[in-house]
Amino acid sequence: MRGKVGPATMREVAERAGVALTTVSRAFSNPDKLSPDTLRRIADASAELQYTVNLSARSLRKRSSGMLLVLLPDIGNPFFSLVLKGIEEGAREGGRVLLIGDTGSDATLADAYAGQLDAGTVDGMILIDGRVPFPHGSPARARLMRAPVVALSEHVDDPSIPFVGIDNRAAGRDVAHLLADLGHRRLGHIAGPAANGLTTLREQGFAEGARERGCDLLGTATGDWSIGSGQAAAADILSWPHRPTAIFAANDEMAIGAVHALAAAGVSVPGELSVVGFDDIDFAAVGSPALTTIRQPRFAMGRAAVEAVTARIEGRTTAEPARILPFERVMRASTGPLGSGQTAAGRG
Amino acid sequence: MRGKVGPATMREVAERAGVALTTVSRAFSNPDKLSPDTLRRIADASAELQYTVNLSARSLRKRSSGMLLVLLPDIGNPFFSLVLKGIEEGAREGGRVLLIGDTGSDATLADAYAGQLDAGTVDGMILIDGRVPFPHGSPARARLMRAPVVALSEHVDDPSIPFVGIDNRAAGRDVAHLLADLGHRRLGHIAGPAANGLTTLREQGFAEGARERGCDLLGTATGDWSIGSGQAAAADILSWPHRPTAIFAANDEMAIGAVHALAAAGVSVPGELSVVGFDDIDFAAVGSPALTTIRQPRFAMGRAAVEAVTARIEGRTTAEPARILPFERVMRASTGPLGSGQTAAGRG
């Protein structure tokens, strides 16, 4: 008895159930069209044979895989966690599954992922790292553009790709206003990496908001979104000739790093310096002090993104070039009114 | 001109290059066997046609997909981020790609994932949520077991599955010893969810270590790994008739939540209460106070896990039932010697 190795095939199920192979196929895709009796026999047969459809064969035939590719710059960034949950849930409801590519913001790597998934291996694509794989104008890029693609959180440089996210510029302005309302006039900024779209928008918005309220933006330190870079940036700011009374870090991790570095340097927050973050990750609420920040609707963003790709996959033309979701101020203990405690005593 | 829609096929490349279909196939898998000249012509032809191999067809034929399935309970848990990076890197080096399933610790969901990926759609599987899909003894489970599977971080109930991770029991003991060495005698524990393997091992180890050093384990509060549950657990502990002088939380998030709740209740850490966490996630280092914790080699764990599945996939029989990696004490400011500051003054 040589026996076969792999799992059972439709053909075997058909033989066992005493029907044609076609009928079995239909039993899995169009059960309504079959008589209850044959349906039952097929169900029994597949159960006995532990049959599962071969997805490779199915996607080869249908030219679609039931998979969504998600490209993100850093799976370790806690900002993405809830976003991914949203995407995941939406994908599952649509009967699709998630392929996740961590590009590390490396264009070559992103290309490798996209390339491998080019030929119908993937039904759609969600770009969270602000970059479209392949250089602009290249044939590969052009080919990719024909697939359902949406940009999430960060805009990409191709206007034909729908965007899902918040208005980062408006959010940056809002932070400046928030700080101005507390009486602050000398502001500082901890920005993300220079080449990044989010960096630009949040920084521009912040500068704009500061101007509108007659505040001085004394300077900008550059980080890379990481906790460590926030610490370094804070140290930098403390060395400026004119020290700000409030700083805005372009994400929560850098803000948390900054707060830690400030505490280590004996600077009280918010007594001497107010700090605002961005994103409202879980850890923002339990720092000491808890972080004032801008909340992005992360889960909803994920859901909206799948919704958008799914619409394009299924041919429902959304015609919606962008889906802008609302952000939200979250006031906590890391900000305070100017002069509330300019001594080292701080305020708890 | 009706024109075809999909991407180019091997057949078309072959025609254009003036060679047989077979030769093109070889050009992609066994380039060494071809003359430099034909190789060149094929390369040119595929470039002009923007050819990419169809992965569905390839996996149908080769009965392998180049994909690894990773099942984890919560993609939002920062512990997994570095682990995933390790897996990702290893998979990529092996020319494979990652399929990630967030099960939310829901068995049904895990089954759905595993089921959909059953029939050769996936080359191997890494289980990080301590559960093997499908009930024990079921045919589906049996079939799954024939595929290359390894358990990461948490053991699963099937002894035939290789394990990669640290010795959680020993780590729990080590925490007790650490605390005892600081002079603490009255200990408390914040455990993970009851049904969890990691919970059990860390708790047993902690209790064991406490006994060995003659410490009293005054009680255990139960959390669910989340920050919020750590806060609740701390509140619970403060209501115990006999209050411990040191507590061990089974992960960093609960520890951070606990520290925050203690601070809110006016309890100084480590002045009145020392706190130890587990995992050494990034945020552990920048809390106030920074968290004493047990570091797991997360990246290395991920690498080791891919290495193990890859070995099984490629038939290299590892014969290694378990791969135990070393953990490490990380002493920071959330722990202090007993009585160092039993007043509210604390120690910064």
Added chain:
DNA sequence: TTGTACGCGTTATCAC
């Protein structure tokens, strides 16, 4: 309602 016949794009086998 059910069955027949063919093709999806690739790799493996064997011959030249």
Added chain:
DNA sequence: GTGATAACGCGTACAA
């Protein structure tokens, strides 16, 4: 070194 041919497992006209 290269080429013809047969699967791989499934979906879908089309016919019955």
